[in-house]
Amino acid sequence: MIGPLVHAVNVTKSFHHNQVLKGIDLDVDEGRVVCLLGPSGSGKTTFLRCINQLETIDGGRIWVDGDLMGYADRDGKLYRLPDKQIAAQRREIGMVFQRFNLFPHMTAIENVAEAPVQVKGESKKAARQRALELLERVGLADRCAAYPAQLSGGQQQRVAIARALAMQPKLMLFDEPTSALDPELVGEVLSVMRELASEGMTMIVVTHEMSFAREVADTVVFMDGGVVVEAGAPADVIGNPQHQRTKTFLSRLRSEHEHP
Ligand SMILES: Nc1ncnc2c1ncn2[C@@H]1O[C@H](COP(=O)(O)OP(=O)(O)OP(=O)(O)O)[C@@H](O)[C@H]1O
Numbered sequence: 670m671i672g673p674l675v676h677a678v679n680v681t682k683s684f685h686h687n688q689v690l691k692g693i694d695l696d697v698d699e700g701r702v703v704c705l706l707g708p709s710g711s712g713k714t715t716f717l718r719c720i721n722q723l724e725t726i727d728g729g730r731i732w733v734d735g736d737l738m739g740y741a742d743r744d745g746k747l748y749r750l751p752d753k754q755i756a757a758q759r760r761e762i763g764m765v766f767q768r769f770n771l772f773p774h775m776t777a778i779e780n781v782a783e784a785p786v787q788v789k790g791e792s793k794k795a796a797r798q799r800a801l802e803l804l805e806r807v808g809l810a811d812r813c814a815a816y817p818a819q820l821s822g823g824q825q826q827r828v829a830i831a832r833a834l835a836m837q838p839k840l841m842l843f844d845e846p847t848s849a850l851d852p853e854l855v856g857e858v859l860s861v862m863r864e865l866a867s868e869g870m871t872m873i874v875v876t877h878e879m880s881f882a883r884e885v886a887d888t889v890v891f892m893d894g895g896v897v898v899e900a901g902a903p904a905d906v907i908g909n910p911q912h913q914r915t916k917t918f919l920s921r922l923r924s925e926h927e928h929p
């Protein structure tokens with residue numbers, strides 16, 4: 670592929686009169702990890718949801734793997750694609766949310782095998798085999814018959830990652846995947862994500878886990894008030910921020926960690 674896997678240009682988005690994204694640019698090369706940081710309300714979730722078209726955009730363009738997401742461009746004017754085509758685009762992108770969103774009436778393996786069967790028309794047998802391999806990969810082969818309610822939050826989140834991977838996405842989006850977890854369960858989810866990154870998955874991760882961002886991210890992007898304030902290598906943005914807003918955010922984060 671020529672150019673970045675994710676190429677977002679001047680993305681704008683308002684809810685009623687509230688402009689939440691004020692022209693976001695972001696490029697993510699294939700196999701790279703971007704961590705998105707920023708205060709509550711800065712537009713991080715909205716931006717992720719725009720990438721996979723769970724939200725419409727008002728202006729700008731987002732390409733994933735060369736595909737213009739959600740729209741057809743005719744002479745510079747955007748026309749919304751039919752839902753079916755948007756769903757097909759979305760299928761190429763895995764998303765893991767803060768809350769686990771597993772189907773409660775299905776076991777772990779059924780959760781992981783569901784979409785490949787229902788959406789891609791894979792055989793049940795093949796889908797279960799792959800689901801088992803994926804559960805093994807996230808360290809849960811022995812829990813494949815458990816229902817979500819019988820799993821810890823960390824285990825549920827690992828099932829959610831396996832479920833997203835079952836669709837063989839080109840890109841994974843994570844929206845604060847560990848922020849609803851008890852502290853002792855955060856590490857197991859981050860280590861699955863770290864491994865995924867080392868295997869070459871392209872990932873955009875909204876997180877406040879600074880040690881993860883420092884270690885795993887190729888690029889850290891700090892957003893505030895719907896704009897990218899600062900972006901660069903983790904050692905620069907986290908280690909030596911240039912902007913006052915970034916400094917303030919990071920020092921607040923540090924003091925919250927020290928005095929929870
Ligand atoms: N569906 C919606 N309708 C109206 N306003 C919305 C909607 N979704 C988000 N917003 C507003 O958009 C702004 C950005 O929200 P967003 O959820 O993207 O922020 P965030 O950076 O993810 O924050 P947090 O760290 O708290 O998750 C907020 O002011 C929010 O209230």
Ligand SMILES: [Mg+2]
Nearest residue numbers: 713714715844
């Ligand atoms: Mg959010």
